[in-house]
Amino acid sequence: MKYFVGAALVLAACAKPVDLKQEEAKYEAYIAALPELKEVPRSEKVVLRVHYVERPQLPALNTNEREDLYRLTEDLVKKTLGYDLKIEETVVSRSKDFLKAVAPRFKTSPQRYPALAYLISFFAADRDARVLQAVTAALAKQPTERVAKYLGAHKTPEAATQFFLERLGEIYSETDFSGKAILSAANAEEEVLYSYGHWSSILQGEREADFILTNTGIIGADTGMPLYVIARGGVTSAFVENNAFRPYQGAGVIGLYPFLSDGRVFRALRGDLTFEQKLETIAWIWVHELGHLLLKKEENYTFDDSVHRTAPDLKYYAWVKRVKASRNHHTDQIPMMKKF
Numbered sequence: 328m329k330y331f332v333g334a335a336l337v338l339a340a341c342a343k344p345v346d347l348k349q350e351e352a353k354y355e356a357y358i359a360a361l362p363e364l365k366e367v368p369r370s371e372k373v374v375l376r377v378h379y380v381e382r383p384q385l386p387a388l389n390t391n392e393r394e395d396l397y398r399l400t401e402d403l404v405k406k407t408l409g410y411d412l413k414i415e416e417t418v419v420s421r422s423k424d425f426l427k428a429v430a431p432r433f434k435t436s437p438q439r440y441p442a443l444a445y446l447i448s449f450f451a452a453d454r455d456a457r458v459l460q461a462v463t464a465a466l467a468k469q470p471t472e473r474v475a476k477y478l479g480a481h482k483t484p485e486a487a488t489q490f491f492l493e494r495l496g497e498i499y500s501e502t503d504f505s506g507k508a509i510l511s512a513a514n515a516e517e518e519v520l521y522s523y524g525h526w527s528s529i530l531q532g533e534r535e536a537d538f539i540l541t542n543t544g545i546i547g548a549d550t551g552m553p554l555y556v557i558a559r560g561g562v563t564s565a566f567v568e569n570n571a572f573r574p575y576q577g578a579g580v581i582g583l584y585p586f587l588s589d590g591r592v593f594r595a596l597r598g599d600l601t602f603e604q605k606l607e608t609i610a611w612i613w614v615h616e617l618g619h620l621l622l623k624k625e626e627n628y629t630f631d632d633s634v635h636r637t638a639p640d641l642k643y644y645a646w647v648k649r650v651k652a653s654r655n656h657h658t659d660q661i662p663m664m665k666k667f
């Protein structure tokens with residue numbers, strides 16, 4: 328017993344408190360110094376290396392289903408973005424092993440900054456006050472009509488915070504195959520698998536994959552949530568991050584849970600989907616993300632039926648029908664990003 332007490336004291340004495348302001352400055356300088364983003368030429372054959380991460384007990388895609396997804400995505404990318412794309416799945420891991428492998432990225436400066444700074448843990452004592460602060464800041468950036476459009480009756484910061492926390496809590500209460508909540512105090516160590524900030528650090532430190540697919544979701548509260556994420560109860564479907572090691576200057580993640588779940592919240596908000604519709608939805612979301620990764624196109628908010636405008640809410644399949652029927656994705660009219 329004494330040994331452990333002693334070890335804890337030594338650790339406490341050795342652990343320097345992190346100066347977040349200093350970390351932020353280092354991180355911002357690092358991002359600013361990254362080379363300018365360049366469109367990947369369509370004349371090149373594009374090979375996308377994919378890492379699949381599975382948390383057992385959650386709905387998943389088996390090997391054949393993933394092969395179907397890869398071929399469908401290649402086909403849609405050819406038709407909509409014009410790339411000759413080959414998706415190669417190079418690594419498959421269990422989420423526990425994956426977390427162990429990426430843990431150093433949460434400690435390595437400067438890429439660790441998002442993991443250190445963004446997450447507002449669902450289990451934090453000061454959670455509600457911090458979420459209110461984040462929601463207040465996000466709402467203040469938007470015109471009143473847009474806030475009302477996304478949040479309806481919950482358009483004040485206080486009401487939006489309460490609505491957000493209730494919806495996020497309902498999502499985390501959806502149950503896995505063993506009947507346990509997908510995230511609760513009982514598996515709080517898995518919160519990083521749902522955390523936008525941690526995925527940001529994971530992607531920025533990634534050296535082997537261009538995309539990571541995981542059957543968890545990027546679902547949670549963070550300090551920089553945009554309005555549409557607040558309205559969805561914390562759900563980010565997918566995103567692309569800067570990456571200094573990979574050929575396309577970025578790396579992306581898709582959280583599959585919102586598409587594959589047949590839990591109460593997603594069935595109510597997204598609607599029931601057949602397996603084919605789920606796969607098709609993931610493929611189209613991936614095409615949208617590849618518009619960022621390969622063409623370096625900005626997020627678009629104006630062209631309703633363009634694949635460059637992501638699904639505005641959780642009614643994903645209505646979005647799929649819209650972009651599928653589109654004759655013009657307005658690709659040439661959408662500006663390029665400076666950074667992901």
Ligand SMILES: [Zn+2]
Pocket residue numbers: 615616619626637
């Ligand atoms: Zn996007």
